[in-house]
Amino acid sequence: MSRFETLTDFIRQTEAQFRIFDMGRCIDKLSVDSFRKVEMGQIPYPKPFLHQAWIAVLMWNPKQAQENVVWFLKLPLDEQGFLVQAARDDFLNRLLQNLTNSQGKAPLDQPGDATEYRDALKDNPFSFTPDQEKMAAFHATATVTTRQPASSFYSPAQQYFQRGSDLQQWDQLGYQGIADFVIRHQDENNEANLATVFNDLPDTPLEAACTFLEHIHPGNDLSAAILQKLEQVTDAGEVSANQIGALLRAVSQCPDDQQKVTVLKQVLSSKYGTEAEVIAALASRCWACLQYPELLQPFLETLAVNQAGQECFNRVMADLMFIPTLRALTLQQFRSPERSEALSKAIGGMFGDGFL
Template sequence: MAHFETLTDFIRQTEAQFRIFDMGRCISKLSPDTFRQVEMGHIPYPTPFLHQAWIAILMWNPKQADENVVWFLKLPLDEQGFLVQAARDDFLNRLLQNLSNTMGKGPLDQPTDATEYRDALKDNPFSFTPDQEKMAAFHATAKLTTRQPASSYYDAAKQYFHGKTKLSDWDTLGYQGIADYVIRHQQGNNEQKLAEIFPQLPDVPLEAACTFIEHIQPAEALSTTIRQRLETTVTEGQASANQVGALLRAISQTPESEQKIAVLSEVLKSPYGREAEVIAALASRCWASLQYPQLLQLFLETLANNDAGQPCFNRVMADLMFIPTLRALSLQQFRSLERSDALSKAIGGMFGDGFL
């Protein structure tokens, strides 16, 4: 059986075209060169989530792009965010053994098409299945990447977000159609139309759209209207914590700005800031904004007073401190003489539970 030093090397020897995506906090492209550097142990995984690297590998034959294969993998990281080499080697050995058994070929034998790799992860402990929301977003992303048509639900979603049907008729929309529409935001005038209708969207289609906006890079118009709706929602105080969390997910990929930091600060100062759903959205999706020291300070103080108590504080910090920049900044805040008694107590509880 042939030996491969990295998973990237193995994929490159096939005839399939491929793309690698990070699937942790949001769906984003991960260059093969970067992932190979991670595999070689030269750099830590750039966007760890829950102490693991969550990735998707999309493979397809250029002549049969509609017959693509997707591998969803979660690989453990060490305390510094580097890939655990033994786990990667174990995964690769299982993969090669499965291919030899199911295809009746050595790994260097070229496949007839990419679908021969479809069952390569059968019974592999490093594989995972994304939740419904992320699966719909990835399906839309895969279709766009391989230049395939959107799902049959796309046209109805387009009609809705373009204002061609009543706002109250959202219950006729397919979830996959909303994913397709948002992921294809750069096609036609989709993003502009979404920005125009966003302030009027009813709760359900609003939250669904936000779920998928977190996987794109919104331009100025859409970024502005997301920020304004989040600000209005928090000020009025009538929405659910889930809706505020959804809007935080949507704003997470908008460009960093003073206005964005200001509205995130308002969220933290409001009663919503102590809700578990809102804290989770802020920590897992808006982590880049938390690199602003003033916002991080406010976040930590609010987290120390969260409605779910010490366990919530521990879980959130265990994830955030896995990100090198946030670990360093958080430790600075922990040492601050200006920290509150509540934060001091939460920090003591965290270290007392064997956090590090």
């Protein structure tokens, strides 16, 4: 093992400033102290997704903040959500070996700036590339974190959402511009402007905005607009399941849990409730609301009859039951004598008939 016990120890001894972000369900800051405790096996990873810790490490030199370096890592977790220590050690050894080979010296013998570590994850099996949506959101987050200007697409997006009177003219909007606009929601009245036009947005810019809203914490007015839109389109039943899924992602960070639970129950009881895309969005983004029994029970019943069948049930439950609080609550529901025959059958298909 190297002289660096953890990845956190390694980065701290560079000359770079850095931030760590959770990249699993949404982009969220992860404190350095918390991540070090995860690395030391003192606490489980706080937001597991698909049995792994998905993180981004952003490093930069304060004098050259535009020259930042990002590492995207996925590290396996054990059954209790703790980091697999052997995998962490393997990752760190590969990292240090790459740096030694590329720099011709042992890492940090002569500390350099962050750009020296740009290719440190080459051919590393623990690295990953985020999808286009999350990459755009992270790029917007990184520029805010390092106090850099937004992309060149930001200004046209800002003008579009400010305008409000010509919302059909969206075809020249850049995806990165919408990401910048939403992530910078606290700047220049951006959030108020988005709340004003939210219910009138055409489908394409609406769904694009929703994919980035899951990475911020909207205020009361914007939250009310998102919840109202989800309620309206669910009732009308005229939009695609894709749009319902996008709105569920946007709703996930709204502050009023009870109001969210009410609307989510409405979605589950609608014609969209059994759609795999809707189930997946609700489970992966609104999972915290599933801690309320009045939502968990209808969710499980709907999941049991979802349109994608047993495989979807198994996959969703394997992810949710990895979250300690949800595991206990779910097992309680699974053993309820009031469960339906469909749910009993789905549970049997997952665990075997001897479970109940």
